[in-house]
Amino acid sequence: MNTLRALMQPHRIALMLVFGGIVLWCALALRWDWIPVYAPLALEGLWRTVWILVITCVLGFLLAIPLGLAQAVGPWYLAIPARSFCTVIRGTPLLLQIWLLYYGLGSLFPQFPAIRSSELWPYLRQAWPYAVLALTMSYAGYEGEVMRGAFSSVAKGQLEAAKAYGMKRFTMFRRIWLPQAIRNVLPTLGGETILQLKATPLVATITVVELYAVSSKVRADTFIVYEPLLLLAVFYLMIAGAITLLFRRFERRGTGGARLKSADVRT
Amino acid sequence: MSSTTSAPGDPAQAGQQDIAIEIEDLHKSFGPLEVLKGVSLSARKGDVVAIIGGSGSGKSTLLRCINFLDTPNWGKISVGGEQIVLRADGTPANRRQIERIRTRLGMVFQAFNLWTHRTLLENVIEVPVHVLKIPKADAIAQARVLLDRVGLGDKTDTFPAYLSGGQQQRSAIARALAVNPEVMLFDEPTSALDPELVGEVLTVIRDLAAEGRTMLLVTHEMKFAREVATHVVYLFEGRIEEQGPPEEVFGNPKSERLKQFLQSIH
Numbered sequence: 190m191n192t193l194r195a196l197m198q199p200h201r202i203a204l205m206l207v208f209g210g211i212v213l214w215c216a217l218a219l220r221w222d223w224i225p226v227y228a229p230l231a232l233e234g235l236w237r238t239v240w241i242l243v244i245t246c247v248l249g250f251l252l253a254i255p256l257g258l259a260q261a262v263g264p265w266y267l268a269i270p271a272r273s274f275c276t277v278i279r280g281t282p283l284l285l286q287i288w289l290l291y292y293g294l295g296s297l298f299p300q301f302p303a304i305r306s307s308e309l310w311p312y313l314r315q316a317w318p319y320a321v322l323a324l325t326m327s328y329a330g331y332e333g334e335v336m337r338g339a340f341s342s343v344a345k346g347q348l349e350a351a352k353a354y355g356m357k358r359f360t361m362f363r364r365i366w367l368p369q370a371i372r373n374v375l376p377t378l379g380g381e382t383i384l385q386l387k388a389t390p391l392v393a394t395i396t397v398v399e400l401y402a403v404s405s406k407v408r409a410d411t412f413i414v415y416e417p418l419l420l421l422a423v424f425y426l427m428i429a430g431a432i433t434l435l436f437r438r439f440e441r442r443g444t445g446g447a448r449l450k451s452a453d454v455r456t
Numbered sequence: 457m458s459s460t461t462s463a464p465g466d467p468a469q470a471g472q473q474d475i476a477i478e479i480e481d482l483h484k485s486f487g488p489l490e491v492l493k494g495v496s497l498s499a500r501k502g503d504v505v506a507i508i509g510g511s512g513s514g515k516s517t518l519l520r521c522i523n524f525l526d527t528p529n530w531g532k533i534s535v536g537g538e539q540i541v542l543r544a545d546g547t548p549a550n551r552r553q554i555e556r557i558r559t560r561l562g563m564v565f566q567a568f569n570l571w572t573h574r575t576l577l578e579n580v581i582e583v584p585v586h587v588l589k590i591p592k593a594d595a596i597a598q599a600r601v602l603l604d605r606v607g608l609g610d611k612t613d614t615f616p617a618y619l620s621g622g623q624q625q626r627s628a629i630a631r632a633l634a635v636n637p638e639v640m641l642f643d644e645p646t647s648a649l650d651p652e653l654v655g656e657v658l659t660v661i662r663d664l665a666a667e668g669r670t671m672l673l674v675t676h677e678m679k680f681a682r683e684v685a686t687h688v689v690y691l692f693e694g695r696i697e698e699q700g701p702p703e704e705v706f707g708n709p710k711s712e713r714l715k716q717f718l719q720s721i722h
Contacts, residue, residue, distance in 0.1 A: 350569035353523055354583040354635060355558035364586055368573050 219416050227407050234403035235424060237317075238389050241399060242428075245321055246382055249328025254367070256329060257336025271333065278330025284391050286327065291319040291395040320392035328385055335377055339370035372440075379436030383429050400424055474500045475537060476639050476670040477522065482531035483546075484517055491517045492528070493694035499639070499687070502668045506681035506702070509691035510717060515674045516566075518691065519643050522672070523561050524554050535560060536638050559587055562632030566644040568624040570616040576603060576627045577612040580634045588635065595634070602630040606660050622653030629660055640664065642673040678721050682706045690714050 196205075259271035278286070298304045298313050312318050343366055351361040371378075390401035398406075404417035477499045484492040491514045499505045507515045520526040522533060529546040532539060535557050541549040548554045570579050580599035584590040590598075603609050606626040616624050625645055632640055642661065646654045658680050665671060665684040675681050681688060681702065688705040690698045690713075698711045709715045 344569075346565060346567050346569035347571060349525055350563070350565065350571065353525055353558060353561070353563040353565075355555040355587050356583070357555060357587075360586055364582065365571055365573075369571075372573055 215419065219419075220413055221416060223407055223411050223413060223416075224420075227403065230398075230406070231400070231403045234398055234400040237397065238386075238399040238401075239428065241317070241321060241324065241389055241392065241397075242382075242386050245324035245328055246385055248321075248325045249385075250332055250378075252325065252329035253332035253336045256333030257338075257340050257370075260333070260337040261340035275330045275333045275337075278327055279334065283323070283327050283388055284394065287320065287323040287391055287395055290323050291316060295319055316392075316396045320395060320397045324385065324388065324392065327388065328381070331381055331384075332378065335374050335381065336370065339374040340366065342373050343369045375436060375440045379433060379440075382432050382436070386425065386428055386432065476501045476503065476535070477672065478532075478534045479518075479522070480532040482518065482521060482533070483529045484514070484521055484526060485529055491694050492521070494531075495691070495694070495696055497689060497696070499670060499672060501638075501670050503687055504665045504669075504671045504673065504685045506685035506688045507672065507674045507691060508676075508678065508681060508688060508717075509697075512693075513691040514694040515691050516643055519641050519672060519674050522641060523558050523563060524548055525563075559583070559635055560638045562635055562637030562640045564625070564628050564632050564640065564642045564645050566647050568616070568621070568628045568648070570624055570628055570631070572616050575613050575615055576608060576619075576630075579616070579627060580631045583631070584634050599630070599634060602633050603627065605633075606630045607656070620653060621649045622656045625649065625653075625657045626660055629657075629664075633664075638670065640669055640671045642671060642675070644674050644676065646675070646677060676721075678706065678718070690717070692717075 196202075256271045256275060259267040260275070263271065295313070295316075304310060304313065347365055347369060348361060351365045356364070389399055393399060393402035393405065400421060404421045407417040408414055475498060477497075479495060479497045482492050482495045483490070491512075495514070495518055497505070497518075507518060509515045517526055521528045521531075522535070524540075527547055528542075531546070532542075534540065538553075538557065540557060541553060543549050570576075571582065574582065577596065577599050580602060581592065581595040584595040584598070585592050600609065600612065603612055606629055608623060608627055608630070611619065611623065611627075616627070619627070625648075629645075645661065646657050649657065654677070658677065661671075661673070662680075662684055673681070673685070683702075685702045688699060688702045689696055690705060690709075690711070692711075692713050698705060698709065698714050705714070706718065709718060
């Protein structure tokens with residue numbers, strides 16, 4: 190009720206009317222008759238965008254944990270390769286990485302009969318494994334750097350308390366260090382995941398038909414330019430909104446909603 | 457078991473089984489700075505040993521060497537009659553042994569160090585469940601009793617960030633008690649507290665002393681040390697300058713440095 194009353198202010202009503210007017214104008218004045226024809230393909234593309242996003246973020250994050258740990262506390266022979274990986278990934282365009290993997294690695298593989306006749310070949314001759322690999326490495330590279338800071342930012346006393354009670358090193362990592370590190374960087378990770386969503390259209394350039402590729406196809410087939418792009422923007426906004434809500438929920442779970450100030454966590 | 461009137465380390469009185477902690481000739485340096493220069497100390501079961509001394513005298517380091525949060529350079533440490541096996545350079549030879557011995561010591565830190573991502577109840581059951589492998593239901597039941605005991609029975613589902621320093625330190629004591637420690641180690645438990653919160657923590661520690669818990673207490677609260685300690689150790693520049701029963705140490709100090717120190721406190 191309260192939120193409803195807060196919305197019912199004159200200036201807000203005016204803005205909502207303007208927005209509603211724009212939507213109405215879009216609905217009536219623009220061409221949407223292509224939607225029924227392309228709806229099945231669009232849903233397929235949406236599904237592909239979502240699962241590529243989820244898989245690459247999950248795999249990328251799993252890689253980011255050792256990458257961050259190696260840089261934060263690892264010996265030099267682990268820290269240097271981890272740092273180099275993150276630097277190269279963060280220092281080169283994602284489009285370049287995708288193309289190098291797909292056109293480089295992907296065209297190298299068929300030259301080896303052993304690979305052509307292997308069980309993996311049905312996958313390796315498709316485009317999506319290269320897309321997933323490139324996006325996973327990209328997320329791992331960026332988040333590896335984030336996790337490096339996250340691991341270093343956990344207060345020493347938190348780990349000392351675990352040590353003082355005889356916790357084994359792996360238990361301490363799993364129960365105290367990792368959860369606290371992740372909690373400290375959850376807002377960053379949420380933002381990075383939205384960036385990852387917005388990087389997915391790049392895989393359309395190597396023939397993976399995801400959401401953006403569908404809008405391109407509509408344009409190419411029907412010469413309708415703006416309407417598919419507008420709808421595409423709405424779809425990405427909705428996915429980004431879902432990611433934001435998801436991470437907000439994660440954040441609330443970690444501290445019971447407490448905003449931790451540095452004064453609260455004395456070291 | 458706990459005849460607390462005579463001085464600890466008195467061989468005539470102390471049976472070998474009664475020894476809770478024995479430290480022999482402990483040395484510790486941080487780089488070129490020698491913090492402990494050969495400290496020997498023993499505590500029998502039921503003793504409350506107060507360790508006092510000025511800033512930089514090595515009292516916290518002494519406590520932290522006992523559970524190897526700081527690694528001594530030289531010396532012998534045994535807990536409950538079990539000697540910790542050390543290499544020649546003083547580092548522990550067996551990490552498993554250190555981990556096992558740590559579960560028998562309950563450490564309370566100056567900065568509380570409650571795990572900020574867990575509620576009070578989760579803080580208290582963490583070690584029993586994930587280190588001692590006690591069934592979770594039992595650990596929860598025990599944790600509720602302990603939190604009740606320190607006066608926080610109504611805060612079990614609260615996160616540490618919502619509590620005052622005194623409340624946090626009392627829950628940290630409950631967390632230490634949850635492992636049913638042979639010896640409790642208090643590292644300046646009230647130094648990070650606002651003056652009006654010190655009393656509530658001291659009350660909890662006083663109750664523990666009264667029930668005969670063995671404790672090593674690094675503290676700046678001289679009145680409190682005099683009241684609860686069975687034995688007082690005064691450290692000066694990494695050596696034990698004077699020790700004895702509290703009446704002696706506080707009432708009739710022999711060393712000049714201790715006299716000066718006690719004067720500077722008041």
